[in-house]
Amino acid sequence: xxxxxxxxxxxxxxxxxxxxxxxxxxxxxxxxxxxxxxxxxxxxxxxxxxxxxxxxxxxxxxxxxxxxxxxxxxxxxxxxxxxxxxxxxxxxxxxxxxxxxxxxxxxxxxxxxxxxxxxxxxxxxxxxxxxxxxxxxxxxxxxxxxxxxxxxxxxxxxxxxxxxxxxxxxxxxxxxxxxxxxxxxxxxxxxxxxxxxxxxxxxxxxx
Amino acid sequence: xxxxxxxxxxxxxxxxxxxxxxxxxxxxxxxxxxxxxxxxxxxxxxxxxxxxxxxxxxxxxxxxxxxxxxxxxxxxxxxxxxxxxxxxxxxxxxxxxxxxxxxxxxxxxxxxxxxxxxxxxxxxxxxxxxxxxxxxxxxxxxxxxxxxxxxxxxxxxxxxxxxxxxxxxxxxxxxxxxxxxxxxxxxxxxxxxxxxxxxxxxxxxxxxxxxxxxxxxxxxxxxxxxxxxxxxxxxxxxxxxxxxxxxxxxxxxxxxxxxxxxxxxxxxxxxxxxxxxxxxxxxxxxxxxxxxxxxxxxxxxxxxxxxxxxxxxxxxxxxxxxxxxxxxxxxxxxxxxxxxxxxxxxxxxxxxxxxxxxxxxxxxxxxxxxxxxxxxxxxxxxxxxxxxxxxxxxxxxxxxxxxxxxxxxxxxxxxxxxxxxxxxxxxxxxxxxxxxxxxxxxxxxxxxxxxxxxxxxxxxxxxxxxxxxxxxxxxxxxxxxxxxxxxxxxxxxxxxxxxxxxxxxxxxxxxxxxxxxxxxxxxxxxxxxxxxxxxxxxxxxxxxxxxxxxxxxxxxxxxxxxxxxxxxxxxxxxxxxxxxxxxxxxxxxxxxxxxxxxxxxxxxxxxxxxxxxxxxxxxxxxxxxxxxxxxxxxxxxxxxxxxxxxxxxxxxxxxxxxxxxxxxxxxxxxxxxxxxxxxxxxxxxxxxxxxxxxxxxxxxxxxxxxxxxxxxxxxxxxxxxxxxxxxxxxxxxxxxxxxxxxxxxxxxxxxxxxxxxxxxxxxxxxxxxxxxxxxxxxxxxxxxxxxx
Numbered sequence: 001x002x003x004x005x006x007x008x009x010x011x012x013x014x015x016x017x018x019x020x021x022x023x024x025x026x027x028x029x030x031x032x033x034x035x036x037x038x039x040x041x042x043x044x045x046x047x048x049x050x051x052x053x054x055x056x057x058x059x060x061x062x063x064x065x066x067x068x069x070x071x072x073x074x075x076x077x078x079x080x081x082x083x084x085x086x087x088x089x090x091x092x093x094x095x096x097x098x099x100x101x102x103x104x105x106x107x108x109x110x111x112x113x114x115x116x117x118x119x120x121x122x123x124x125x126x127x128x129x130x131x132x133x134x135x136x137x138x139x140x141x142x143x144x145x146x147x148x149x150x151x152x153x154x155x156x157x158x159x160x161x162x163x164x165x166x167x168x169x170x171x172x173x174x175x176x177x178x179x180x181x182x183x184x185x186x187x188x189x190x191x192x193x194x195x196x197x198x199x200x201x202x203x204x205x206x207x
Numbered sequence: 208x209x210x211x212x213x214x215x216x217x218x219x220x221x222x223x224x225x226x227x228x229x230x231x232x233x234x235x236x237x238x239x240x241x242x243x244x245x246x247x248x249x250x251x252x253x254x255x256x257x258x259x260x261x262x263x264x265x266x267x268x269x270x271x272x273x274x275x276x277x278x279x280x281x282x283x284x285x286x287x288x289x290x291x292x293x294x295x296x297x298x299x300x301x302x303x304x305x306x307x308x309x310x311x312x313x314x315x316x317x318x319x320x321x322x323x324x325x326x327x328x329x330x331x332x333x334x335x336x337x338x339x340x341x342x343x344x345x346x347x348x349x350x351x352x353x354x355x356x357x358x359x360x361x362x363x364x365x366x367x368x369x370x371x372x373x374x375x376x377x378x379x380x381x382x383x384x385x386x387x388x389x390x391x392x393x394x395x396x397x398x399x400x401x402x403x404x405x406x407x408x409x410x411x412x413x414x415x416x417x418x419x420x421x422x423x424x425x426x427x428x429x430x431x432x433x434x435x436x437x438x439x440x441x442x443x444x445x446x447x448x449x450x451x452x453x454x455x456x457x458x459x460x461x462x463x464x465x466x467x468x469x470x471x472x473x474x475x476x477x478x479x480x481x482x483x484x485x486x487x488x489x490x491x492x493x494x495x496x497x498x499x500x501x502x503x504x505x506x507x508x509x510x511x512x513x514x515x516x517x518x519x520x521x522x523x524x525x526x527x528x529x530x531x532x533x534x535x536x537x538x539x540x541x542x543x544x545x546x547x548x549x550x551x552x553x554x555x556x557x558x559x560x561x562x563x564x565x566x567x568x569x570x571x572x573x574x575x576x577x578x579x580x581x582x583x584x585x586x587x588x589x590x591x592x593x594x595x596x597x598x599x600x601x602x603x604x605x606x607x608x609x610x611x612x613x614x615x616x617x618x619x620x621x622x623x624x625x626x627x628x629x630x631x632x633x634x635x636x637x638x639x640x641x642x643x644x645x646x647x648x649x650x651x652x653x654x655x656x657x658x659x660x661x662x663x664x665x666x667x668x669x670x671x672x673x674x675x676x677x678x679x680x681x682x683x684x685x686x687x688x689x690x691x692x693x694x695x696x697x698x699x700x701x702x703x704x705x706x707x708x709x710x711x712x713x714x715x716x717x718x719x720x721x722x723x724x725x726x727x728x729x730x731x732x733x734x735x736x737x738x739x740x741x742x743x744x745x746x747x748x749x750x751x752x753x754x755x756x757x758x759x760x761x762x763x764x765x766x767x768x769x770x771x772x773x774x775x776x777x778x779x780x781x782x783x784x785x786x787x788x789x790x791x792x793x794x795x796x797x798x799x800x801x802x803x804x805x806x807x808x809x810x811x812x813x814x815x816x817x818x819x820x821x822x823x824x825x826x827x828x829x830x831x832x833x834x835x836x837x838x839x840x841x842x843x844x845x846x847x848x849x850x851x852x853x854x855x856x857x858x859x860x861x862x863x864x865x866x867x868x869x870x871x872x873x874x875x876x877x878x879x880x881x882x883x884x885x886x887x888x889x890x891x892x893x894x895x896x897x898x899x900x901x902x903x904x905x906x907x908x909x910x911x912x913x914x915x916x917x918x919x920x921x922x923x924x925x926x927x928x929x930x931x932x933x934x935x936x937x938x939x940x941x942x943x944x945x946x947x948x949x950x951x952x953x954x955x956x957x958x959x960x961x962x963x964x965x966x967x968x969x970x971x972x973x974x975x976x977x978x979x980x981x982x983x984x985x986x987x988x989x990x991x992x993x994x995x
Contacts, residue, residue, distance in 0.1 A: 071308050078307065081246075085246050087241075087243075087244035087246075088236070088237020088238075090243070090244075090449070090450070091243065092533065092919070093533050093920075094532070095533070095918065095919075095920075097919040127237065128235075128236060128237035129238070131236065137235065141235040144235040145227050145232055148231070148883050148884060149235075150228075150235060151720075151722070152449065152497070152499050152500045153234030153235075153497060153499070154241065154499030157236075157237040179927060180928075182926075182927040183928055185926075185927070186449075186919065186924045187449075188447060188448065188924060189500060190890060190891030190892065190893065190894025190895050190898075190925075191887070191890075192925075192926075192927050192930040193930065193933050194887060194890070196927075196930070
C-alpha cells in the first residue's frame with residue numbers, strides 16, 4: 001500500500017489559474033470549486049481528506065509532468081488512459097486481478113487500476129510506452145516479438161512491464177522465480193509459451 | 208490465363224516459413240490502439256444500468272434525477288415499461304456524461320420498478336418426460352437453433368412437430384434466404400402448423416428433439432462383447448475477452464455515423480446498426496485497428512452499441528464510449544452452451560465399435576442452445592440419441608471457438624476412453640483400430656497419432672487404470688483425444704494498388720484477431736510480388752475498404768490469403784504487360800523475384816521493382832481480388848482438418864488437485880502461410896483448453912439467478928505457472944500443402960478437455976464426469992468409487 005506521507009502536503013498544490021477555473025466551472029457547475037485536501041484528525045493523526053469534487057493532481061509519467069484536475073476517486077489507470085491518452089496500460093478487470101494495467105511506480109510493478117491518481121503524485125510512473133529508446137525496442141520487447149509472445153496483445157503491455165520490473169530485480173532468474181514473478185498477470189489467448197521463451201531470451205541478454 | 212496456384216515448396220521465399228507477426232512491435236510497445244483506447248474529441252462516457260433479476264418485467268423507469276445531474280448530457284431507456292427481461296444483467300437504461308464518475312453516479316439515481324417472475328438458471332438433467340411436447344417455435348427459437356448449428360433434419364423435425372408461433376411473411380422469407388436458411392427449412396416453415404402464443408404465456412423450459420435412430424442399436428448392443436455406460440459433461444463457460452465488448456459511436460452528420468467498435472466483423476456491422484437506427488448502412492463508417500479478443504463473441508453490434516448511438520444523437524452527435532465493465536462482460540457478453548450426456552457404447556472384444564446410445568442435454572440460455580454432434584468424429588454404425596435443450600435465464604449464448612465441438616469431444620472421447628479401459632485396451636490402439644469409421648481424414652489421424660505418441664512418449668507413459676482408486680500421493684496418467692473442423696475461406700475482397708513509384712498498398716475490410724491475419728496477408732502479397740514483407744502497406748479494419756467476411760469458424764485465413772493471392776497475381780500480370788517491351792520479352796515470360804521484375808531464368812534481363820513500376824505511367828494500377836471466384840480456378844482454400852492431442856497429468860489423490868504436466872498437439876491445416884503464428888494459435892488453444900478443463904465455469908446462484916463469479920478472481924483463467932511443457936507439431940509437406948489454405952483457429956481448442964479428462968481417469972482409476980476437473984469433483988469421484 002502507499003503511505004499518505006508520500007503525498008504532497010496540501011499547500012504544495014497551487015491554486016487554479018483563472019483560465020483553468022473558467023474551464024472547469026463551465027463543465028462542472030454544481031461541483032465545488034477545485035481545492036486542495038482538508039486535514040482532519042483521525043486516530044490521533046492528521047489525515048488529508050481530498051474532495052469531494054475535483055482536486056489538482058500532478059503526475060510524473062515517463063519523466064514528463066502532467067497537471068490535471070481529477071476527482072480523488074479517479075484511478076491512476078483512468079487518469080492516464082482517459083485524460084492523458086497514455087493507453088498502453090489496459091483496463092480489463094479493474095480490480096487488481098489480471099495485471100493488464102501494470103506500470104512501474106518508483107521502479108516497482110503495480111496495478112494502476114488499484115492506485116488512485118492522487119496516491120501516485122510525487123512518484124515516478126513508468127509505462128510501457130517509455131521502454132523504447134530512440135525508436136528501438138527494449139530487449140524485453142524484442143524478445144516478445146521474437147518469441148511471438150502476443151496474440152490479441154491486450155495483456156501484452158502489462159506483461160512487458162511486469163517482466164521488466166521482474167528482470168530488474170532478478171537478472172538471472174530460476175524457473176520458479178519466473179513462475180512466482182509473473183503470477184500477477186493473465187492472458188486469454190494463451191501466449192504463455194511465447195512469454196516463457198521471451199523471458200528466457202531477455203534474461204540471457206541481461207535485460 | 209493467370210496462374211493463381213500457390214507456389215511450389217522449393218519456390219517459396221516467405222510462405223510456410225517462420226515469420227514474426229508484423230504488428231508485434233506495436234503491441235509490445237503499447238502503441239497498438241484498441242477500441243477501448245480510442246479517445247475522441249469531446250467524447251462522453253456512457254454507463255449502463257443493468258437489470259438485477261434473472262426474469263422479470265419492467266414496470267417503471269424514472270430517469271428524472273439522472274437527467275438533472277450536472278455533467279449528464281443524455282439519458283436513454285434501453286428496455287422500458289412492459290419489457291420482459293430474461294437474464295440478470297440485461298440492459299435497462301443508460302447515461303452519457305462528461306466523465307465516467309458522473310455517469311456512474313447518474314445510473315445509481317435511476318429508479319426502476321420491476322415485477323419479478325420465476326426464473327430457472329439450472330442446467331441439471333431434465334426430469335423424465337420433460338419437453339416431450341414442446342410449444343410452438345418462435346422466430347428467435349429458429350434463429351437460435353441455426354446459430355447453434357442444430358442439424359437440419361432435427362430442426363425440421365422440431366418445426367413439424369411443434370409448429371411455429373409466427374406468421375411467415377414474404378419479408379421474413381426474403382430475410383431468411385439472405386441469411387442462408389436452406390430451402391428445406393423454409394419449406395418446413397411454410398407447411399408448419401401455426402399456434403398462437405399469448406404474450407407472457409409460460410414457455411416450456413425444455414425442448415426435447417425427436418430421437419434419432421440409425422442402424423439397429425438394440426441388436427448391435429446385444430452383439431457387443433463389452434458395453435460401457437457413463438455420464439459426461441461440460442458446463443457453461445464465458446468468453447472473458449480481455450478487451451470487453453463495446454463501442455464509441457458518434458454522429459458526424461444528421462444521418463451519418465462513425466463507429467469505433469471491438470468486433471470480429473467489421474464489414475458486417477454497418478448493416479446491423481443501420482437496421483436498428485433506421486440509417487442507411489452506407490452512411491455508417493466502422494473502424495477498428497486492433498481487437499483485444501473475441502473468440503466468437505463479437506459478431507453483433509449489440510444493444511449497448513445501439514443505445515450508445517442513441518445517447519450520442521441526444522447529445523448532439525458527440526462520441527459516446529460504452530465499454531462493458533468486467534462483470535457485465537462475464538454476465539451478458541457471451542457464454543458457451545453446456546452439454547451433458549448419459550452415454551452407452553458397445554464394442555466387440557477386439558475393440559470394433561458397434562453401438563452408441565445417448566441422452567444429452569444442455570443450455571445456451573434463453574434460446575435453449577444447440578446439440579453437440581455426437582458421437583464425434585467416429586461414425587458408429589448403430590446409434591440412438593436424443594437431446595433436450597434447456598431454456599433458462601443464465602444469459603445468452605454466443606459462438607465460442609469451435610461451437611459445439613469441445614462439448615462433443617468431451618462426451619464422445621471420454622465415453623470411448625472408458626470403453627477402452629473396460630476392454631482392457633490401450634486407448635491409442637483402440638482409437639487406431641476404429642479410424643476406419645472416421646471418414647476422409649483417417650490416414651491423417653493415423654499419421655498424427657504416430658507422431659503424437661512419439662512426442663508424448665505414450666508407450667512408456669500409458670498404464671492400465673489402477674484397479675483401486677488412488678487414495679494418497681501423486682498419481683500420473685495420460686489421455687488422448689481427436690477432433691475435426693471445416694475451415695474453408697470466407698468471401699473476402701481486397702484492393703491491391705501499385706503506384707508508379709513502386710509502393711504497394713492493400714485495402715481489405717477484414718480484422719486481425721491476434722491470429723496473425725495482417726502478417727499472413729502481407730506474406731502472400733510479398734511472396735507473389737517478389738518483395739519484402741515491409742514493402743506491403745496493408746490497411747484493414749475499416750468499412751471504406753472492400754468487404755471481408757467476419758472472422759469466425761476459422762474462415763479468415765483461407766479467405767484473405769486467396770483473395771490477396773488473386774489480386775497480386777492479376778496485378779503483376781498487368782504490370783508485366785507494361786514492362787515486357789522494355790525487357791524485349793513477352794509478358795508471360797516475366798516473373799517477380801527478389802525485388803526485381805525479370806525474364807524467367809535470365810537474371811541479366813531485369814528491371815528493379817521501382818523501375819518496372821515506373822512503366823505504369825502517371826496512374827496507379829488497382830486490381831480487386833475476390834474469393835471465392837469460381838470463374839478463376841484453382842480453389843486456393845479447402846475444408847476439413849484433423850488433429851490429435853495427448854495430455855499427461857499429475858493428480859494429488861489427497862487434495863484432488865490436478866496438474867497438467869505435458870501436452871502434445873499434432874495438427875494439420877493444409878498449406879500454412881506462417882508457421883510461427885500458426886504454432887502460436889495452437890499453443891494458445893492448448894492453454895485455453897487447460898483453462899476450461901481445470902478452472903472455468905459460469906456459476907449461477909439458483910436462488911437469485913445471478914452469476915456468482917463475474918470477476919477474474921473467481922472466474923479463473925490459467926496463469927503462467929499453470930502451463931506445462933507444451934509440444935506443437937504442425938503437419939506440412941506432401942499430403943497437406945497441396946490441399947490449399949485451411950483455417951486453424953477452432954480445431955486445436957476442441958480436444959484438450961477430453962484429453963485431460965482421460966488422463967485424469969487414467970491416473971486415478973475413475974472418471975470425473977464433468978469439467979472443470981476441480982479438486983472437489985476429483986475427490987467426489989474418488990470417494991464414490993471408493994464407497995462403491
